[in-house]
Amino acid sequence: MNHNRLRSCAAIVAACTALLAGCASTKAPAPTSFDFGPVAAPVTPTPAAAAIPALIVADVNGPATLDTDRMFYRLTYANAQQALPYAYNRWAATPLQLLSQRMKARIAQGGVKVLSTLDATGGVPVLRLEMDEFSQNFASATQSTANISLRASLFRGHQLVDQRTFTRSTEAPSADAAGGASALAATSDAIAADLLTWLATLPPR
Template identity: 75%
Template structure:
């Protein structure tokens, strides 16, 4: 075996070791979460149908800028409740505002209301606007967390405010991590949708 051939083998081995080292030092893969499939949870079965509104224009949920990206945030209430921290290797499949919009619209439709978009709006159809005030996973301790969603809902008819109410739900997470937070936030959104349906049923038809 010549000296130059030996050097080439050594160079190839060094390159292979370098590539392997880079591969092994690569961090965990990013994991995406959403609210899961649309089923028929018990919270919706118990909610009365919003018969006063056979059809409703439901605008997309609006909210603060931090909810308009796909990062998953949490708060350590036992350490610094004012600091919102992002998960390093977990994210949403869409923004929280988009996930909330899709879920609430689907649940309202399940409640017997024909849901229209703002582009499909026709004269005389009431409008429901939703604004998210809170959407967070909060840790009370290292091993215990819960999800909280707060929405401000406003119903308009012919550009006049019919009623406005704030809804908030807190659901304990089954695990103190991103998957547990995602499940709890999905459950909180379902519960709020049921609350909104029950509220709509109390409003005057005209």
């Protein structure tokens, strides 16, 4: 009887050891990085190029929460005030960097010569961009939208020429990080198009 009990205990210990070993060998999924993808085919030069042939485009500024590679989302149907991070998904760069690159690329595609702050020369207008919102918001467990709000200010010298806030939303193709990244890229492109249209309406120097 004692031998049977010993065998039983040994079998239980062996099973538990195997289970623990299996748990220890299980690794968390490898993080997946997202960016805005390649810039689409160049657009036809816009009237903005005639109004502003050259432009210094400063990097986008924004809150500290957008100066990180973590991807966040909000469950607006549960708690709109809480930003939640995706566990295994990251941006390839910070949202501020991604949007800076995208805006400069799209403005250049519109025919405007884009200069950096290091290339500043007298008389070239300066475009400053401030991001107020950059988020993926879930209205339900299966439906989300990408939302971006960007404030643009154009200066000539130290004088403000005009300021405009651009806000756009795009429905995500899937209720996950990949869908959010795709929708945020599309929203960025839509805002860039709005920005070019606005620049074309500004008075020439």
